[in-house]
Amino acid sequence: MYLPVMTEELPQAGQPWATHEIRAAVESYFVMLTLELQGVTYSKAAYRGELLRSLPARSRGSIEYKHQNISAVLTLLGAPHIAGYKPAANFQSALVEEVARQLEVQSLPALVLDSPRSSKDSQDRDVPRLRLEKPPPPLRLREDDIRLIDHARVRVSRNMDWAARDSANRSLGMLGEHLVLDWERFRLRAAGLGRLASQVVHASKEEGDGLGYDIRSFELDGTSRLIEVKTTAGGASTPFIVSRNEVLVSERESARYSIARVYSATSSPAHFKLDGNISATCLLRPCAYQAIAS
Numbered sequence: 354m355y356l357p358v359m360t361e362e363l364p365q366a367g368q369p370w371a372t373h374e375i376r377a378a379v380e381s382y383f384v385m386l387t388l389e390l391q392g393v394t395y396s397k398a399a400y401r402g403e404l405l406r407s408l409p410a411r412s413r414g415s416i417e418y419k420h421q422n423i424s425a426v427l428t429l430l431g432a433p434h435i436a437g438y439k440p441a442a443n444f445q446s447a448l449v450e451e452v453a454r455q456l457e458v459q460s461l462p463a464l465v466l467d468s469p470r471s472s473k474d475s476q477d478r479d480v481p482r483l484r485l486e487k488p489p490p491p492l493r494l495r496e497d498d499i500r501l502i503d504h505a506r507v508r509v510s511r512n513m514d515w516a517a518r519d520s521a522n523r524s525l526g527m528l529g530e531h532l533v534l535d536w537e538r539f540r541l542r543a544a545g546l547g548r549l550a551s552q553v554v555h556a557s558k559e560e561g562d563g564l565g566y567d568i569r570s571f572e573l574d575g576t577s578r579l580i581e582v583k584t585t586a587g588g589a590s591t592p593f594i595v596s597r598n599e600v601l602v603s604e605r606e607s608a609r610y611s612i613a614r615v616y617s618a619t620s621s622p623a624h625f626k627l628d629g630n631i632s633a634t635c636l637l638r639p640c641a642y643q644a645i646a647s
Contacts, residue, residue: 370419374408375451378416382423383455386435390586392620397437419448424590425492426452429502430509433587436617440590442492446501453505481535483615484623489589529584529615530555530567532622537570537580544573565602566610579606584615589623591616594640595631603631 370378381400388395404416411419421441424434426449434440494502534555541550549571554560557567566579579602583593593614603610612627612634627634 369445370411370447372447372451374411375419375445375448377404377407378419379423379448379451379455382420382435382438383459386427386433389435390433397435422448423452424588426502426505428588428590428592429492429494429498430456430506431592432456432509433585433591436588439490440492442494442498444498446497449498449501449505453508456509481532481539482622483532483536484621485536486589486623486625488614488625488627525586525618526582526584529613529618529622529624530557530582532584532615532618533568533580533582533613533624536624537568541571541573546571546573549575563598565596565599565606568613577609579610580613581611582613582615584618586619587616589614589616589625595635595637600631600637603629607633 381404385395385397385400401413401416401420405411405413408416417438418441420435420438422444424438425440425442426444427434428440430452534553537553538550541547541553553571554569555567556564556569566581568580568582570578570580572578581595581599581603583595585591585593595612603612607630610629610631612631613624614627615622615624617623631637
């Protein structure tokens with residue numbers, strides 16, 4: 354599983370949040386997230402205003418930051434988060450416990466994962482649907498945070514393992530690959546390299562899976578690129594699963610290897626690139642083991 358590598362924290366000001374305040378913030382957040390996943394328009398400011406009225410000891414800024422904390426916890430648990438609340442670390446243990454508790458008793462809708470609006474083949478569009486963005490800012494995690502998240506992940510894994518669902522959802526994965534194919538061909542044609550654009554190969558489809566990458570493309574100087582596509586209907590910070598083979602291929606071919614992380618794939622698709630050895634661009638946490646009886 355990919356997790357963000359580390360950067361500076363933004364400390365929280367004021368007194369720790371009480372249990373009832375945390376519960377109210379998480380409940381409000383989950384209502385907004387459910388609406389977002391269902392494609393329903395809503396106002397973050399309106400929900401924040403309701404919380405301000407019910408939590409008079411908290412400021413607008415502290416509520417917004419608490420929502421960013423909730424995004425961080427959901428991201429680390431492998432779940433999608435609200436796009437407008439970028440994950441922020443330095444969260445209370447009580448927040449992790451409350452997010453896990455609510456995930457146990459309610460399931461976030463899988464509508465966007467189960468029925469992606471995908472075409473069967475790449476359309477080779479003049480203007481691609483996909484946008485290129487910068488990678489999301491990484492998180493700094495304390496050892497205590499990591500232990501809390503590991504225990505919480507065990508609690509919620511029966512009801513939700515979004516990284517695994519993304520990985521197993523073939524139609525979602527194919528949608529992402531077609532989006533990246535369109536993007537690569539568009540990028541090369543825009544640079545006047547139509548001949549190279551015509552040579553971009555959907556390798557996992559035409560040559561078989563297990564190569565460690567999905568697409569063979571080119572740099573503008575003609576150097577080949579090997580692109581592994583990872584797709585989610587969730588936000589940019591949603592963790593994803595990589596195979597041992599993909600890690601090994603990225604090590605061997607680090608000079609020309611990239612992960613194209615496609616997110617918001619079924620709504621407003623965008624992607625960012627992670628170039629080179631996966632072990633250097635991602636924090637890899639084990640999520641499965643091969644066991645041999647001894």
